[in-house]
Structures are given as structure tokens and as C-alpha cells.
Amino acid sequence: MKARNIIPLAATSVLLSIAFPGASVWPVAYVALVPLLLWLQGKQYREAFWGGTLAGLLFHGIVFAWFASLTYWVGGIVLLGAGLLFLFFSLFWGLLAAGHRFFTNRMPAAVVVAFPAMWVLMEYVYNH
DSSP: OHHHHHHHHHHHHHHHTTTTTTTTTTGGGGGTTTTHHHTTHHHHHHHHHHHHHHHHOOOHHHHHHGGGGGGGTTTTTHHHHHHHHHHHHHHHHHHHHHHHHHHHHHOGGGGGHHHHHHHHHHHHHHOO
């Protein structure tokens, strides 16, 4: 993947992560997904899936960077577990990006409702 393809994914990840407590610049959340959504235009399903997965991996790596501090108490194995957890959560972002491409290609008007619904479903699955 070329650098020009990674920049919008990284921008989405950074913007969304600064909306979380810590930096707590929550209004950024309203526009944080725009680079990802613009990047998805014209992509194939496979590209969309892997790009979404990469954006999710970057996001979770930033938000859950504090997991690295657990190595003091638990040891290095926590990094393996955290990496697998980040990858698992990031696959949902890949499915979300591929779903966005599906609705954009098949039912463009429905993407306005389908994408937020998929995002809410992703958050529900994360938390239950």
C-alpha cells in the first residue's frame, strides 16, 4: 500500500482517537471519518476491507497504547494478547468499510442509513 493511501487512514485514526478522553477534543468526532469515507470512493471490496482494517488497527493501537504499561506487571505476553485484540477489533472496521462499498455500489441512497447502522452494530458487538 502506497503512502498516499495510508495518509487518509491514519488521519481518520488520529482524529477519532483525539476525540476520546485524554485529549478529549470530542467535536472532532463529527468529521473524523471523512478521510476514510473519501478514501473508500472507487475502491474494490478487498481494498476497502484491508484499508478499513488498517485504519482500525491504527486507531486501536493509539487508543489502547496504555496496554504496553501492563508489561511491568504481566510481562511481554500482554503485548501479544493486545495485538490479537487490536487485530480482532480492526477486522470489524474492515467489514464496515467493505459494507460501505457494498451499499455505495448497490444502493447509493441507502448508504446514508446503512453506514451509521453498521457503525452502531459494530459498537454493540464490541461491548457485548
